[in-house]
Amino acid sequence: MSPTVHILASPTANLASVAAAVHRCGGEPMLTDSPRQVETSTRLIFPGVGSFATAMSWLNSSGLAVPLLDRLRSGAPTLAICLGMQVLFDSSEESPGVRGLSVINGRVTRFEPSLACRIPQLGWNRVAAQPGFSAASPQTGFAYFANSYCANSVAANDWACATSDHGGPFIASVQHRRNPGILACQFHPELSGPGPWGLGLLRNWMATTPALQTLQEPRRPC
Amino acid sequence: MLTTRVIPCLDVRDGRVVKGVNFSNLRDSGDPASLAAFYETEGADELVMLDVSATAESRRAAIATVAAIRAVLSIPLTVGGGVRSLDDAARLLAAGADKVAVNTAAVDDPTLIDRLADRFGSQCTVVAIDALSIFTGPSPTFRVRTRSASQDAALDACLWAAETARRGAGEILLTSINRDGTQVGYDLTLIRTIRAAASIPIIASGGAGSPADLAKAALAGADAVLAASIFHDGRYSIAAVKQAMASSGIPVRTIEIPTSPC
Numbered sequence A: 001m002s003p004t005v006h007i008l009a010s011p012t013a014n015l016a017s018v019a020a021a022v023h024r025c026g027g028e029p030m031l032t033d034s035p036r037q038v039e040t041s042t043r044l045i046f047p048g049v050g051s052f053a054t055a056m057s058w059l060n061s062s063g064l065a066v067p068l069l070d071r072l073r074s075g076a077p078t079l080a081i082c083l084g085m086q087v088l089f090d091s092s093e094e095s096p097g098v099r100g101l102s103v104i105n106g107r108v109t110r111f112e113p114s115l116a117c118r119i120p121q122l123g124w125n126r127v128a129a130q131p132g133f134s135a136a137s138p139q140t141g142f143a144y145f146a147n148s149y150c151a152n153s154v155a156a157n158d159w160a161c162a163t164s165d166h167g168g169p170f171i172a173s174v175q176h177r178r179n180p181g182i183l184a185c186q187f188h189p190e191l192s193g194p195g196p197w198g199l200g201l202l203r204n205w206m207a208t209t210p211a212l213q214t215l216q217e218p219r220r221p222c
Numbered sequence B: 001m002l003t004t005r006v007i008p009c010l011d012v013r014d015g016r017v018v019k020g021v022n023f024s025n026l027r028d029s030g031d032p033a034s035l036a037a038f039y040e041t042e043g044a045d046e047l048v049m050l051d052v053s054a055t056a057e058s059r060r061a062a063i064a065t066v067a068a069i070r071a072v073l074s075i076p077l078t079v080g081g082g083v084r085s086l087d088d089a090a091r092l093l094a095a096g097a098d099k100v101a102v103n104t105a106a107v108d109d110p111t112l113i114d115r116l117a118d119r120f121g122s123q124c125t126v127v128a129i130d131a132l133s134i135f136t137g138p139s140p141t142f143r144v145r146t147r148s149a150s151q152d153a154a155l156d157a158c159l160w161a162a163e164t165a166r167r168g169a170g171e172i173l174l175t176s177i178n179r180d181g182t183q184v185g186y187d188l189t190l191i192r193t194i195r196a197a198a199s200i201p202i203i204a205s206g207g208a209g210s211p212a213d214l215a216k217a218a219l220a221g222a223d224a225v226l227a228a229s230i231f232h233d234g235r236y237s238i239a240a241v242k243q244a245m246a247s248s249g250i251p252v253r254t255i256e257i258p259t260s261p262c
Helices: A014-023 A035-040 A050-060 A065-074 A199-207 B032-042 B056-072 B088-093 B106-110 B111-120 B156-167 B187-198 B209-221 B238-247
Strands: A004-010 A028-032 A044-046 A080-081 A107-111 A121-129 A140-147 A149-151 A161-166 A168-178 A183-185 B005-012 B015-023 B024-030 B046-052 B077-080 B099-102 B125-134 B141-146 B151-156 B173-178 B204-205 B224-227
Touching: A004 A014, A004 A035, A004 A140, A004 B204, A014 A199, A014 B056, A014 B088, A035 A065, A044 A183, A050 A065, A065 A080, A065 A168, A065 B111, A121 A168, A149 A168, A161 B209, A168 B056, A183 A199, B005 B056, B005 B204, B005 B238, B015 B032, B024 B032, B032 B046, B032 B056, B032 B238, B046 B056, B056 B088, B077 B125, B088 B111, B099 B106, B099 B111, B106 B111, B106 B141, B111 B125, B111 B151, B141 B156, B156 B173, B156 B187, B173 B187, B187 B204, B187 B209, B209 B224, B209 B238
Parallel strands: A004 A028, A004 A044, A044 A080, A080 A183, B005 B046, B005 B224, B046 B077, B077 B099, B099 B125, B125 B173, B173 B204, B204 B224
Antiparallel strands: A107 A149, A121 A140, A121 A161, A161 A168, A168 A183, B005 B015, B015 B024, B125 B141, B141 B151
């Protein structure tokens, strides 16, 4: 039987591409915006495009922020993509004053514009897994990015990461060390081809099971 | 380091891929979904589908074509042609596009770019510019044309490119009308001129005849190079094009081979 994968139906995300990729990996994609399903679903993808403020405002006004935090705390497999990854941080330069979910401590900032660094970053960049990151193998490969903002650091004791470079190093993906099913990608695995950092990563993630150890208590938004 | 993208373009009408020469003499080149899957396997970095339908009925069929391509494609898909409103864009995105390209409608009402970027994000908002090169002095000027290049928009391409970036476009799909379908090489002056006018990514289009042409466009400042005929005819593979680019020192995405971890 195909495993069901719920996709959080953020109003501006590229849901069709995410659903098609899940389907191609042998899963049964189901869109949801139900707080209950967000909390209890076996596997949840949290895609997102648009702005940090829009995404947070939607999560808060739809009553999804708290169930999403509860779910992450319980260690249930959750894949956050692009803006979905960014809102796991404390804040973003894109939307000053807006609080993120603070699952990961740190701030998301804009790429520094330069000749070597076009903004937005649109295209395929090389990604390299750092020690402890197990979501893709082989450990370096190409992934497709579409972003103007990025995170530059994470707390290494909690998160293993994969890095890339666009005018300087940035965090391409993070994976919880004790809960490998909690995975966030700045790139789009659903658009990164059939290889290890595309459908391969998605397939690996779909095979993860909830770990026994849960995340540290994240701060709840006010 | 970001690689330069190689993008096959599917011009689609009535559910079939066609390719025009100077925007006329359309000739059938195949089934869109089969071609899309083939190009992904070959190493295409992205696909552009341009809906060249003339009728409303045919436009509705284009939605089904987008869905059929999406079902087999795991690389990005940009769709353009006849997009006039946020609702048009939303329908294409819901069917499986990742980016939407606007052309004539954006010239008619430039605020469409702001509204698309606000709602769907800059990374989703592509402005297609069809530029005609005009020689009136020692160096050419570039004029924007709309409605499948049939009408002069009385707009300088440089000013327009800068304005689209200011309004939130994430990318420019830049077509040389003079070169489109000629296969004599991209208009490198056009690429350099628009590159200097706007700092957002540029997809160069119009004139690709050989792998060396795509490499030259990248060296002139294009972030991505688009071609149709040279791929559809089976004359050159994506791999051959990328090899030519790589030997010119342009970073490209190669087919994955296992490497030792860094």
